[in-house]
Amino acid sequence: MSHHRTGGAGTVLVDGIATLVTNDPSLGKGALGEISDAALVIEDGRIAWAGARAAAPAADARVDAAGRCVIPGFVDSHSHIVFAGDRSREFAARMSGESYSAGGIRTTVAATRAASDAELEERARRFVREAHGQGTTTLEVKSGYGLTVEDERRCLEVASRVTDEVTFLGAHVVAPEYADDPDGYLDLVTGPMLDACAPLARWVDVFCERGAFDERASRRVLTAGMERGLLPRVHGNQLGEGPGVRLAVEVGAASVDHCTYLSAEDVEALAGAAERPEPTVATLLPGVDFSTRQTYPNARALIDAGALVALASDCNPGSCFTSSLAFCIAVAVRDMGMTPDEAVWAATRGGAMALRRTDVGHLAPGARADLTLLDAPNHLYLAYRPGVPQVAAVWKDGELVSG
Numbered sequence: 001m002s003h004h005r006t007g008g009a010g011t012v013l014v015d016g017i018a019t020l021v022t023n024d025p026s027l028g029k030g031a032l033g034e035i036s037d038a039a040l041v042i043e044d045g046r047i048a049w050a051g052a053r054a055a056a057p058a059a060d061a062r063v064d065a066a067g068r069c070v071i072p073g074f075v076d077s078h079s080h081i082v083f084a085g086d087r088s089r090e091f092a093a094r095m096s097g098e099s100y101s102a103g104g105i106r107t108t109v110a111a112t113r114a115a116s117d118a119e120l121e122e123r124a125r126r127f128v129r130e131a132h133g134q135g136t137t138t139l140e141v142k143s144g145y146g147l148t149v150e151d152e153r154r155c156l157e158v159a160s161r162v163t164d165e166v167t168f169l170g171a172h173v174v175a176p177e178y179a180d181d182p183d184g185y186l187d188l189v190t191g192p193m194l195d196a197c198a199p200l201a202r203w204v205d206v207f208c209e210r211g212a213f214d215e216r217a218s219r220r221v222l223t224a225g226m227e228r229g230l231l232p233r234v235h236g237n238q239l240g241e242g243p244g245v246r247l248a249v250e251v252g253a254a255s256v257d258h259c260t261y262l263s264a265e266d267v268e269a270l271a272g273a274a275e276r277p278e279p280t281v282a283t284l285l286p287g288v289d290f291s292t293r294q295t296y297p298n299a300r301a302l303i304d305a306g307a308l309v310a311l312a313s314d315c316n317p318g319s320c321f322t323s324s325l326a327f328c329i330a331v332a333v334r335d336m337g338m339t340p341d342e343a344v345w346a347a348t349r350g351g352a353m354a355l356r357r358t359d360v361g362h363l364a365p366g367a368r369a370d371l372t373l374l375d376a377p378n379h380l381y382l383a384y385r386p387g388v389p390q391v392a393a394v395w396k397d398g399e400l401v402s403g
């Protein structure tokens, strides 16, 4: 649709916005900085101006939002989209009573090792397009289905061709070859594997969970990554209470993800970590608890205690095969005690905080022009109309990527 295009030289006015969510309280109402009857101006891939329509400056071109809603593009801070193979039967078995176990990861590892780089890249690109089509403009991507030096390295290379937010997750589970020698695998991950992988990644992650890595092993992985300049993030408290949250807060991780089973001390630690200049965000992944038939995390308790909460998809073939943040928002509102405003914030600004990004997740002047136009008068419709495609158009850096 050429009338949505904003590329080329000059300024573009996006006009006729019924509700503009800026996520900047100084620009509008409430925590979402909501402006009714709004407009914004894009210049050189950035937001140049946002405010009331009546006050909009002149621009070289105009896009008509036609009485709909504009939000910042979703910032999906957790995905595993570099993989091959399929685990739909495992999902079906869970829905008839089997429980989720981390061991299923090895099925995907075998398929991923057997796939060519070109196959992995083609598939990852398809997921990125799928995510764009659902309003996501920033997507973190992890390795973790290679588990050899060479396979982790090539998975990260594929990831870095599709995103800037690349995470090394060699410590996803112990590689099958090291089943009898988990310490040998730890030596590999924290030595030669990190040497090969650290230059390709921004983040180091570890699956700190029963059946994966315990507290001591997880600390070793994170520390080794940090020594090579990577920033830490943690998978924790997914399948039961455990040391993940405590460890994430201890090392100053940007985020601890899952947080399904939290003790009172965990909630308190996350509330304390929210006060820091570089906070640790609690990233909740409702799609996982949906697809593994677990209880949902208690977002209300976290927010009421003062913790920072983000929502992400965790798109992966095992525990959760959705890339839809709109779906996550709907579940978070229906079953996790979040208000629609909180859930929309968590999937945009919250995700940006979980990636320590200040250039995305909001639409104040200077921010990247990453925006999603909804076929709805306001952002409440994301949870109000679950399962209904409502993304009309998506711009990343001012360029139309979907719609």
Ligand code: NIG
Binding pocket: 080, 102, 104, 105, 108, 207, 235, 238, 288, 314, 316, 317, 318, 319, 320
């Ligand atoms: O975040 N928790 C660990 N890793 C993924 C699941 C990976 C899989 O089952 O393939 C997750 O849920």
Ligand code: FE
Binding pocket: 078, 080, 235, 314, 316
């Ligand atoms: Fe994950």
